[in-house]
Amino acid sequence: MLLKLKSYLILQAAVLLLQRRVTQRYSVSFTYLA
Numbered sequence: 001m002l003l004k005l006k007s008y009l010i011l012q013a014a015v016l017l018l019q020r021r022v023t024q025r026y027s028v029s030f031t032y033l034a
Helices: 003-032
Strands: none
Touching: none
16 A cells, blocks of 8 residues: 555656656747747
């Protein structure tokens, strides 16, 4: 149970990091377009 919770938290953190990186890249491309 605890192991599953820990792996879920790690997955959640990885998803958040990936989303942040993608949004940063999109914002940079949008500033270049503007």
